[in-house]
Amino acid sequence: MxxxxxxxxxxxxxxxxxxxxxxxxxxxxxxxxxxxxxxxxxxxxxxxxxxxxxxxxxxxxxxxxxxxxxxxxxxxxxxxxxxxxxxxxxxxxxxxxxxxTPAPESPAQDGSIMALLDRTGRSFMHIASESIATLAFLGETLATCARMLLQPWKLRWTSIVAVMEESGLDALPIITFLSFFVGMVIAFIGATTLKSFDLEIYTVELIGYSELREFGVVLTGIVLAGRTNSSFTAQIGTMKMRQEIDAMQTLGLKPMEVLVVPRVLAMLIMTPVLAFAATLAGIAGGVMVAWLALDINPGVFIVRLRDSVPLDQFWVGMSKAPVFGLVCVLIACRQGLNVGGSVQSLGRATTTSVVQALFSIIAIDALFAIFYMELDI
The missing domain is CATH 3.30.750.24 (STAS domain)
Structure with a gap:
């Protein structure tokens, strides 16, 4: 020694x-x-x-x-x-x-007008850069999906089916459960409000229009934003932290094809299915309230719903479902790929993913409402 x-x-x-x-x-x-x-x-x-x-x-x-x-x-x-x-x-x-080396101390907050304008400008530029980066990621994702669909033998069907089960079938109970009670709440509000005008029967139209057009698909998007977005971001972010994505690229595999495309295709397939199930559950909740509180027979409810609510209201709601699913999975995958090497960055990315998805769903639903109003649908 x-x-x-x-x-x-x-x-x-x-x-x-x-x-x-x-x-x-x-x-x-x-x-x-x-x-x-x-x-x-x-x-x-x-x-x-x-x-x-x-x-x-x-x-x-x-x-x-x-x-x-x-x-x-x-x-x-x-x-x-x-x-x-x-x-x-x-x-x-x-x-x-x-x-x-100690961490730099946070500068004291300046309460002047110039400081407020500075923070506002920085926030606006951050939102603008995030929007541009998300649109760029959308273009890359759509191009990759189109290329993979033209070469279906390259699709990872096992991964697609696994994501469909994890993010679709496993989310079905909670979505239908919540939508059922939301339908009951809408029916109670309609019955209470319309009862003073002796128009309780119009509760059927209220439930039909609200569930077919808005609540079924929006509630599905919100649940997916909280449940699926956090899951996708955490999964991909953990792989990024462990350098599994770097190893994947070393082996000649493309993360967009292996991680993003299966999730995008699975969500595009399952989101309309979940929205349809949520709509049916919401109507079922309205039927129960109408039957127990308003003495409207379920048969009468269904017949009036069919005669009074046009079928195009159903397609209005279903047309939003793939868009909501695509927005959720795009934001989740992008934030997951942006995770750094620390646990703090994973937490920040997961939180950002959920917040951005919720905001995007509400904003896009408002744009859909304006669009269909201009089309008089």
Whole structure:
């Protein structure tokens, strides 16, 4: 076993800088021998470290060296100045310096009008850049999907079916359950409001129009935004953190084809199915309230619904479902691919994914309402 040499140091001072020359082994066993002497140093000029004659070095020694540099004011800006060659001194001291550097304090909030305008402008530019990046990702996704559909033998059918089950069939109970009670709430509100006008029978039209046109598909989109978006973002983000996507690219596999396309196709297939089930569940909730509270027979309810509510209202709602599904999966996959190497970035990406999906669904539904109003549908 090699003998350990006690650590020593010497100072070479000049007008331009002071060089701290290190010798011996700066390890946890003996670094305390020079700790007091290093603390007593009083250096006025910038301090550099010469590691040419340095022996062994571990993190304890690197910490003491970095602390000395900080005390001399030489490591406040940029990396410490290291002179000479050593197998691991530069790397260890730089790592300790990076870990020991305190996080910058958040600037105090300025309450002036200019500061408010500055924050508003930055927020607007951030929203604009996010919108442009999402549109670019949409174009890349559509191009990749079109290319894969023209070459169906390249599609990963196992992945598509697995996503259909995970994000479609597994979400069916909660979507139908919530939609059933939303239908009951709409029926109670309609019955309470219309009863004062002796128009309780029009509760049927209220339930039909609201469920077929809006609530069934919107509720489906909201549940998918909270449930599926977070799941997709967490899955892809975890793969990004573990460098599985880098390994995938090394093997010649394209993340867009392996991760994004199966999820997009699965959501385009399952979202209309879920919206249809949610619509039926909402109408069923309205039928139950109408039967128990208004004494409207279910047969009469269905006949009046068929005669009073045009079929085009159903297609209005169903036309939104693929768009909502596409928006959810696009935002989820993009945020997942944007995850960095830390757990904090994964949490931020998941939160951003859900918030953006919810906002997009409500905004797109409003645009659909304006569009169909102009078409008089």
């Amino acid at each position: 090699a003998e350990t040499v006690s650590p020593e140091f010497a100072l070479d001072e000049s007008d331009e800088r002071t060089v701290l020359r290190l010798t011996g082994d700066w390890t946890v066993q003996h670094v305390q021998d020079v700790d007091d002497a290093l603390r007593a140093l009083n250096v006025s000029s910038p301090l550099a470290v010469d590691v040419s004659d340095l022996g062994k070095l571990d993190t304890a020694g690197a910490f003491v060296i970095d602390r000395t540099l900080r005390a001399a004011g030489s490591a406040e800006e940029g990396e410490p100045e290291i002179i000479g060659d050593h197998p691991n001194a530069t790397r260890l001291i730089a790592q300790i310096h990076a870990v020991s």
